[in-house]
Amino acid sequence: MCAAASAHVVSKVHGRLRELGGVTVPREFVFMDRAAIGLGSVFMHLEAEVNWHRLFKDLIADFDEDKLLKRQAEAMAEVGLSPPD
Numbered sequence: 577m578c579a580a581a582s583a584h585v586v587s588k589v590h591g592r593l594r595e596l597g598g599v600t601v602p603r604e605f606v607f608m609d610r611a612a613i614g615l616g617s618v619f620m621h622l623e624a625e626v627n628w629h630r631l632f633k634d635l636i637a638d639f640d641e642d643k644l645l646k647r648q649a650e651a652m653a654e655v656g657l658s659p660p661d
Contacts (some may be wrong), residue, residue, distance in 0.1 A: 649659050
């Protein structure tokens with residue numbers, strides 16, 4: 577999408593939001609956004625680097641869908657719920 581088309585879409589969305597009375601952002605979002613910006617500043621100051629792809633791959637390396645389904649079924653049974661179809 578070119579810049580002019582993007583600007584047109586943004587303008588339409590902004591206009592419609594004004595008609596509807598705007599959007600109320602939850603206070604939690606504002607807090608988390610500021611926290612993320614603050615942490616980002618600290619990490620930049622420390623020249624910290626993270627390979628997010630490798631970190632994610634390490635987190636899911638031993639993921640087993642069958643084990644997850646079993647744990648979910650057990651947890652639901654404990655509270656008297658039946659698994660979804």
